[in-house]
Amino acid sequence: MLYFVGLGLEQSPSLKILKILKECRVTYYESYTSPVTNDKVLSELSSELTGSKIESVKRGFVEDGRIILDAAKNSIVALVCSGDPMVATTHQELRTRALKQGIETKIVHGSSVISAVGGELGLHSYNFGRIVTMTREPMQYTAYNTIFRNLLQGLHTTVLLEWDETTNFFLNPSQAVSSLVEAEKDLRSRIIEENTLVLIASRLGTEESVTGALSLKDVATADFGEPPHVLVIPGKLHFTERETLGAIFGKSPDSFLDNSEGITRLSGIMVTKYSEKTLRALERAKVAAGTETKFQNVFENVECYTRDAQRFLNEGKDELAVLSVGYAEGLLDSLRFAGQLEFDW
Numbered sequence: 001m002l003y004f005v006g007l008g009l010e011q012s013p014s015l016k017i018l019k020i021l022k023e024c025r026v027t028y029y030e031s032y033t034s035p036v037t038n039d040k041v042l043s044e045l046s047s048e049l050t051g052s053k054i055e056s057v058k059r060g061f062v063e064d065g066r067i068i069l070d071a072a073k074n075s076i077v078a079l080v081c082s083g084d085p086m087v088a089t090t091h092q093e094l095r096t097r098a099l100k101q102g103i104e105t106k107i108v109h110g111s112s113v114i115s116a117v118g119g120e121l122g123l124h125s126y127n128f129g130r131i132v133t134m135t136r137e138p139m140q141y142t143a144y145n146t147i148f149r150n151l152l153q154g155l156h157t158t159v160l161l162e163w164d165e166t167t168n169f170f171l172n173p174s175q176a177v178s179s180l181v182e183a184e185k186d187l188r189s190r191i192i193e194e195n196t197l198v199l200i201a202s203r204l205g206t207e208e209s210v211t212g213a214l215s216l217k218d219v220a221t222a223d224f225g226e227p228p229h230v231l232v233i234p235g236k237l238h239f240t241e242r243e244t245l246g247a248i249f250g251k252s253p254d255s256f257l258d259n260s261e262g263i264t265r266l267s268g269i270m271v272t273k274y275s276e277k278t279l280r281a282l283e284r285a286k287v288a289a290g291t292e293t294k295f296q297n298v299f300e301n302v303e304c305y306t307r308d309a310q311r312f313l314n315e316g317k318d319e320l321a322v323l324s325v326g327y328a329e330g331l332l333d334s335l336r337f338a339g340q341l342e343f344d345w
Contacts (some may be wrong), residue, residue: 002072002098004085009205010039011082013048017108021045025075027171032059032165033090034082035228042238045080059165065094072103079084082205083112114229117158121199121211121232122244128233129155134176135162136169144183148191149232151260154236155322161229170227173200177219177231190262192216197257199232199245200224213249213256235260269317271325275306278329281345285332288343295341302328 003024007016013021021027027049029042045054061067062079071077085091086107118316129150134143143159150157161171169287177198180223184192194217202224203209214222234256237245271330282302289295305328312321 001076002068002095002103002105003078004075004091004105004250005080005108006079006084006086006112007041007080008110009083009113009116010111011205013045016155016321018048019082020108021052021078022077024049024078025293026053026055027078027080028055028057028062028063029057030057031082032062033088035165035170036170043186047064056121059090062090062094065097069098069101069103069112071096072337073101075296077275081167082110084110084115087112087114102168111205113160113201113228114158115231116204116335117232118156118203120201120204120209122240122248123199123232123234123241124157125237127156127238127241129153129157131158133158133160133162134179136171136175138179138182140176140179140183143269144180144187144189144192147180147337148187148189148263148267150267151191151233151263154260156234156235159233161227162233163228167236170229172227173224173231174220174222174228175217181216181220189264191259191265195257196232197259199234200229201232202227202229204228204230213251214246233259237291266287266316267322268313271309271313271321274329275309275324277324278302278332281332281343284343285335285341288341297329298335302332305331 001175003020005020007013007017029045042054068077068079079085081088081091084144086109092168095105110336114131118128130146132143132146134140147157159176160174161173163170167183194215196216198214199210200212200214200219201224204212205276208225210225212222212224236258237256242256245250245251245256246253284298285295286299305324307326309321309324312324333345336343336345
């Protein structure tokens, strides 16, 4: 039997957890998934589990997993961590290996930053989109594009920040927003601007936990103290979320900006750009054609395809929208390629 036990953000073992661990021959305690460690946990567990061995282990030990799995084949074993054990993909992979080897597994879930950050900041949990982790790498395209896709749907984005246990490196909020600013310069979807609202939660689960609501330009120069920190880029805010944010941070609910307002899908940008370009070229083609009527059907089809592109876009049929504007542009351009009509594109 292999237990995966989460101590929650507070790293405080419940009576249920203590009962389980007393049954275990060995308990492996790992702290690499969180930079916040309750130094008293091991001593408290040791005093409670007088008949059980407690061993503190590192990432490599858990990733290898063979010792844990071998022990779990013949006895009851637990892997204990802070937060929730199934947030870490390393633990998920270890559980999969255990099940494939016929080892029974059970999970004791705990609170994690992913489940807690929404409530801590007054946001509705069902308004969150995909989570992303930012690293120290200079160009954070994955993080940027994840925020962009979430904002298109009006959803909030939880941004986790890299922690390297071996070097004790933790990406701070100012470094994170600087990387997003650089990505904005390159990708230009206009989602990261000086007045973009950024919510910050620091040291959740500890007595020193704090939260903040700042514009992006203020995050770049602010000091949030010791890690860990988690960022949230809000999307469309429900009026009750605005009210809660106002109560938490002592501000007017109306002062919290809607980061999703004005965000345009890439297909929308493409369709608008190429529709305008095609219609301008169409007017020049009509002038070049003069009184010649043999191109009239082509001109009408170009106009119809362009209108269809906008209609499909409004209906959320992005692929059809892009295809339609492509047909309009290609149909008009074919007159030039075929040598039928000369005009400036």
